[in-house]
Amino acid sequence: MKKLFSSKSLIYFLIFSIVLYSCKEEKPDVSDPKDQKTISKEIAEVAKDPDSVVVKPVKESVSPMIQENGFYSGIIFPKDKKLRDSLYADFEKKYSAKDRYTILALNRLDSKFKRSADTLVIPATIDSTLMAYSPFPLQLDVLSNVKKFVIFSYPIQAYGVYSNGNLVKWGPTSMGKKAAQTTRGLTFANWKKKLAISTVDSEWKLPYNFNIHNSGGIGWHQYELPGYPASHSCLRLLMKDAQWLYSYADTWILNPGGATTKAKGTPVMVYGDYKWGGQKPWRKLLSDPNGNNISVQQMEALLSPHVEKMVKEQTNREKVADSISQSKAMEAQKIQESGEIGS
DSSP: OOOSSSSHHHHHHHHHHHHEEEEHHHHOOOSSOHHHHHHHHHHHHHHOOSSSOOOOOOSOOOOOHHHHOOEEEEOOOOSSSSHHHHHHHHHHHHHHHHHHHHHHHHBBGGGGGTTTTTTTEESOOOOOOOTGSSSSSSSOGGGGTTOOOEEEETTTEEHHHHHHHHEEEEEEEOOBBBOOOOEEEEEEEEOOOEEOOOOOTTEEEEEEEEETTTTTTTTEEEEHHHOOBBBBBEEEEEEEHHHHHHHHSSSOOOOSSSSSSEESSSSEEOOOOOTTOOOOOOOOOOOTTTTOOOOHHHHHHHHHHHHHHEEEEEEHHHHHHHHOOOOOOOOHHHHHHHHHHHH
């Protein structure tokens, strides 16, 4: 029987097999879509312009809700109209109307201005309550004795609502533009009207208006949200938010005749400064999911000097409201008794 391989041929075959096996072992993992050159290029691009690409950052030291839902991506819209329209068409196909509402709210936009944005920041998980993306602390012990409190932040164009120190709601706003900024500081809710007419322009209708500066004519109400501070000192809200706050907050109580205040309404704080001409604050979320977060320490430093006044006015209002209720009950009883005697 003839030999199939000579000793020399067998040695060459074994060497070739070993080399071939080694080459297969050293091939890069093709399941990874990014090779080292691509990753290096992206890192260089981010260093040059953090807003030029979308990155998925690692979250650290954040609340459980943010840890679960806190990654963001973004759509950066080009100036070319056809390309913009194409991207918006894809956006509307991908997300439901409810999801789009949430995404626009996160970007401080209403549906009227959805196509005017240069960028849309999009959360990985859609939470229609917005609570998963709250920039405000979920709990503030400093407000534990304050039953109702509303805060408006100029730096991040957002409002927050606290009940006994627990955050119950937050959302987008458009505050006073640079030439007509909203007055900062602590104030109290005054009167409200379901449909008010602007004193600046009679054609401006202001649904669910709640006044907080009577002499200055400043209040919160529904109006356009273009994604930046644009109002004439007022605090613009989405319709649903304006309706909610209209029902939530307490009005003032006036003395007979209506000339003086007997008790103040819900405390309201407006604070901070907007970075005029700078990058929109919510775009920071693309590189830092915590970029807009306000710490507990910051909130405590801001609110601590005012808590005593808030509690004092709250206690006074409760006493006045109870007194009015008792008076009304007594009047009703007298009317009932007089009716029974007359019969």
